[in-house]
Amino acid sequence: MPTATPAVAAGIKGGMPPSKTVLVTGVSRGLGRALALELAKRGHAIIGCARSVEKVQALQSELMAVSPDASSSSSASPPSKHLITHLDVRSDSAVRELAKLIAESRRVPDIIVNNAGTINKNNKIWQVPAEEFDIVIDTNIKGIANVLRHFMPLMIEKKHGIIVNMSSGWGRSAAAEVAPYCASKWAVEGLTKSVAKELPPGFAAVSLSPGVINTDMLASCFGSSAALYQTPETWAPTAATMILSLTVEDNGASLTV
Numbered sequence: 001m002p003t004a005t006p007a008v009a010a011g012i013k014g015g016m017p018p019s020k021t022v023l024v025t026g027v028s029r030g031l032g033r034a035l036a037l038e039l040a041k042r043g044h045a046i047i048g049c050a051r052s053v054e055k056v057q058a059l060q061s062e063l064m065a066v067s068p069d070a071s072s073s074s075s076a077s078p079p080s081k082h083l084i085t086h087l088d089v090r091s092d093s094a095v096r097e098l099a100k101l102i103a104e105s106r107r108v109p110d111i112i113v114n115n116a117g118t119i120n121k122n123n124k125i126w127q128v129p130a131e132e133f134d135i136v137i138d139t140n141i142k143g144i145a146n147v148l149r150h151f152m153p154l155m156i157e158k159k160h161g162i163i164v165n166m167s168s169g170w171g172r173s174a175a176a177e178v179a180p181y182c183a184s185k186w187a188v189e190g191l192t193k194s195v196a197k198e199l200p201p202g203f204a205a206v207s208l209s210p211g212v213i214n215t216d217m218l219a220s221c222f223g224s225s226a227a228l229y230q231t232p233e234t235w236a237p238t239a240a241t242m243i244l245s246l247t248v249e250d251n252g253a254s255l256t257v
């Protein structure tokens with residue numbers, strides 16, 4: 001029988017819940033970054049990605065620093081339990097490569113948070129350039145499909161998993177000048193409910209509307225009034241607790257933080 005590492009054993013003794021491996025996409029800023037840091041603080045292992053090389057590199061060491069077992073190893077430079085990489089979720093082949101790496105290093109996630117997302121610049125639909133519409137759809141919908149295509153088979157082997165697809169209030173209502181974004185988030189809701197019907201026992205897929213939080217994305221659509229809303233750091237503890245407490249009973253639900 002495998003024995004627990006000292007850090008894990010200490011956690012079990014101290015009543016800490018067992019450490020989970022959580023894949024979070026879009027971790028370079030905003031909600032994804034704050035969520036990754038909050039989960040790491042609670043002892044969970046993070047697999048994260050985003051396109052910004054520098055921000056991704058900085059996050060890797062920040063995660064190490066906040067992890068409760070950061071100083072528990074006697075080794076001078078212990079291998080990181082976190083794996084943060086620069087990757088574009090729109091690239092099916094890049095996501096496939098990450099999944100291969102994860103499978104080889106036996107870090108298959110227990111939870112996936114499909115958080116990476118983008119919004120069009122405020123504009124009426126006939127003023128949104130075709131390329132910009134494509135970027136919103138390719139990131140917000142196809143990005144999730146790419147992750148599920150390559151990670152679900154790994155999770156199915158492990159026989160359990162929770163999928164959280166980041167939706168929006170605008171995945172359940174409509175607003176002018178963000179039609180591409182609304183369309184993409186309504187798609188996330190539909191995709192999630194369909195996936196929920198495909199999953200084997202032991203799994204759940206939910207769509208999660210995070211609420212309204214002051215991030216770059218909010219500033220893009222709300223302008224300076226974005227500053228009136230909560231910070232990602234204030235949001236993250238509530239979101240983390242909610243995500244960590246999801247069970248198979250939640251399969252197919254549309255939830256809100």
Ligand SMILES: NC(=O)c1ccc[n+]([C@@H]2O[C@H](COP(=O)([O-])OP(=O)(O)OC[C@H]3O[C@@H](n4cnc5c(N)ncnc54)[C@H](OP(=O)(O)O)[C@@H]3O)[C@@H](O)[C@H]2O)c1
Pocket residue numbers: 025026027028029030031032033049050051052055087088089090114115116117118139143166167168169209210211212213214215216217218
């Ligand atoms: N903030 C809110 O009030 C709010 C409300 C409703 C829903 N949401 C949803 O919550 C999620 C996070 O939003 P946010 O407000 O934190 O947005 P944000 O501040 O703009 O951050 C978006 C994150 O996604 C990453 N990303 C974007 N395109 C990507 C791609 N192609 N590949 C990989 N990563 C990519 C960005 O990193 P790089 O640019 O480095 O790739 C960044 O880390 C989104 O799905 C959003 O729709 C937010």
